Amino acid sequence: MEIAIKIIIGLVAILHLYFLYFEMFAWETTGRKIFRQFPADLFPKTKALAANQGLYNGFLVAGLAWSLYIPDPIWADKVALFFLGCVLVAGIFGALTASKKIFWVQGFPALIGIGLILLK
Numbered sequence: 001m002e003i004a005i006k007i008i009i010g011l012v013a014i015l016h017l018y019f020l021y022f023e024m025f026a027w028e029t030t031g032r033k034i035f036r037q038f039p040a041d042l043f044p045k046t047k048a049l050a051a052n053q054g055l056y057n058g059f060l061v062a063g064l065a066w067s068l069y070i071p072d073p074i075w076a077d078k079v080a081l082f083f084l085g086c087v088l089v090a091g092i093f094g095a096l097t098a099s100k101k102i103f104w105v106q107g108f109p110a111l112i113g114i115g116l117i118l119l120k
Contacts, residue, residue: 063079
């Protein structure tokens, strides 16, 4: 069970590291491919906003990675639950306000991680 939890936390962290990359450094290239429904002229105008979002994704990555290196298992679980909870809330909010796909890409993996930690 512990290995499965670490794998899920790692996958969620990698996913958010990718979000950091494309929002902070590739908004006008990768962002256009991901958000095809947005007009092309929107990307240069929203570059700073996207970079800000990317920075927040970086904080999620840092917290999730930190939880993997905490030697005390109870403390590690609590830190992981907090950051996975943040990801889940962001996924739910994104699904309600932007696209239902956001929940499945972002929120559902976090929910699995939370479930595994609570079941152990």
